[in-house]
């Protein structure tokens with residue numbers, strides 16, 4: 478099944494489950510992450526979650542990867558998610574992909590303009606311009622953009638952490654960097670001394 482189909486299936490199932498139980502997203506995710514929760518509807522939601530993650534991995538050509546879904550200790554407590562070794566492997570493969578993509582673009586001369594611009598203006602950090610997008614669905618590795626404009630502080634509140642899934646693209650509300658759901662804890666720790674900066678899902 479294709480990634481967008483399984484994504485749709487997951488969201489429809491989650492919506493129906495929430496309506497049927499008169500429970501919001503937060504309650505539903507608290508149940509999902511609760512190791513003692515064994516009701517069939519939540520078990521099914523977990524299965525769909527696994528299917529969705531696997532289809533994303535497959536879209537990257539990583540059918541060989543064991544994501545090892547289960548209840549894993551994270552800085553936010555126990556979460557039903559991929560294992561820590563799997564998370565590290567995903568990150569390292571994404572970085573490698575992005576690097577290869579960038580090298581290829583440099584060879585094609587796609588970054589000549591940047592060099593010229595950098596010479597004319599102030600020197601800027603070289604960065605990948607294009608992001609890896611399997612089937613145009615995802616934008617998983619968003620290299621932090623060196624923003625030249627002052628940060629715009631938006632008044633929209635951060636997304637609740639319970640509503641952020643592993644594969645959701647988010648934005649750090651303090652440094653404005655794009656962060657994947659499974660990297661939020663690491664970002665909070667390494668960039669903000671463990672103090673939650675708040676994240677918002679990017680749709």
Ligand SMILES: [Zn+2]
Pocket residue numbers: 649650651652653654664668669674
């Ligand atoms: Zn940040």
